[in-house]
Amino acid sequence: NAGVTQTPKFRVLKTGQSMTLLCAQDMNHEYMYWYRQDPGMGLRLIHYSVGEGTTAKGEVPDGYNVSRLKKQNFLLGLESAAPSQTSVYFCASSYSWDQAYNEQFFGPGTRLTVL
Amino acid sequence: AQSVAQPEDQVNVAEGNPLTVKCTYSVSGNPYLFWYVQYPNRGLQFLLKYITGDNLVKGSYGFEAEFNKSQTSFHLKKPSALVSDSALYFCAVRDTGNNRLAFGKGNQVVVIP
Numbered sequence: 652n653a654g655v656t657q658t659p660k661f662r663v664l665k666t667g668q669s670m671t672l673l674c675a676q677d678m679n680h681e682y683m684y685w686y687r688q689d690p691g692m693g694l695r696l697i698h699y700s701v702g703e704g705t706t707a708k709g710e711v712p713d714g715y716n717v718s719r720l721k722k723q724n725f726l727l728g729l730e731s732a733a734p735s736q737t738s739v740y741f742c743a744s745s746y747s748w749d750q751a752y753n754e755q756f757f758g759p760g761t762r763l764t765v766l
Numbered sequence: 767a768q769s770v771a772q773p774e775d776q777v778n779v780a781e782g783n784p785l786t787v788k789c790t791y792s793v794s795g796n797p798y799l800f801w802y803v804q805y806p807n808r809g810l811q812f813l814l815k816y817i818t819g820d821n822l823v824k825g826s827y828g829f830e831a832e833f834n835k836s837q838t839s840f841h842l843k844k845p846s847a848l849v850s851d852s853a854l855y856f857c858a859v860r861d862t863g864n865n866r867l868a869f870g871k872g873n874q875v876v877v878i879p
Contacts, residue, residue, distance in 0.1 A: 655809070691775075693856060693869040694810075709866070741809055754800060755867065757809035 653677055655758035657742050663764045664732045672727040672761050674742030682745045683725040684709075684755065685717060687738040694741065700725055732765045739763070768793040768861040772870035780878050785847040787873045789840045789857030798860040799840040800867070801831055805853045813855075816840060827851070847877045 658673045674683065681702050686694040696709030700719040714736060716728045725744075729736060739762050743755040769792045779785050791797055798817055802810040814825025821833040831842045842855060857870040 691871055693770075693871040695869075696866060699866075743810075754812040754815055755810075757802075757811070759809045760807075 655742055655744055655756050657740075657758040657761050659761060660759070661762050663766065664729075665766050666733060668732050669728070669730050670732065670763075671729075672740055672742075672763075674725045674727070674744075674758060675723055676725075676742075676744040676756070677723065678744060678756065679722070680744035680746055680756070681722075682755075683719065684743040684745075685715070685725065685727045686741045686743065687711065688741060688760075689738050697727065697740075732763075734765045737763060737765045768797070768859050768866075768868045770857050770859050770868055770870035772855075772857055772873050774873055776874040776876060778876045778878060779847045781849055782846050785842075785844040785851065785875065785877070787842040787855050787857075787875060789842065789870060790838050791840060791857070791859040792838065793859055793861040795861050797840075799831075799833065800858040800860070801825065801829070801840075801842050802856045802858065803853050804856065804872070810856060813842070847875075849877045849879050851875060852877045 655676045684699040685697040688694050695711045697715050698717040700706045703722040706717045718726045739760050741760050742758040745755045746753040771790045800815045801813040804810045813829050814823050816823045816833045824830045829844050854872045856872045858867045860867050
């Protein structure tokens, strides 16, 4: 049982380049989330998904897109990377909303640098 | 919207001494409260949560937290700190009205041998 995995672990981009971060979970969770972590700011929610084929905006969605074509995968895309998107990105998943007290399970993170 | 405040950037404590990490919250409904820990270069790990019931919640690795509704606080505690407890600790709150977690900015805990 791998839990939540993220690919890649590290990436360096030039301004304007695009990339996709992949998140996979093997716990059959309905909910999946993408966060970014910046020093002194905690975690901020970018986008989330309440089930296969659905996505919704979080706190800081601008400059990012997401897709949830399969229940176990949640992709985060940067179409035109900017230096302000330099951050550590975490994916998380949790059980369904009707048990809202369920904790989230986090992946190991992707460290992205945009030059 | 819900929010969390963790007033201290860093908490230094000697090994064997009690450890407290402070958290206050703001929600419009009933709060669901969580503590997570992050070790260097790792993702967040769940420690404990408060949903309803007993105000003292026990969690992993000997940690516990006390829910205080009148003070809107949920402080994390450990009776005797270990060097291995040195990490970044996050408090989070979910309002019963939505499905988002609001995280605090985190507290760096340094346990001195």
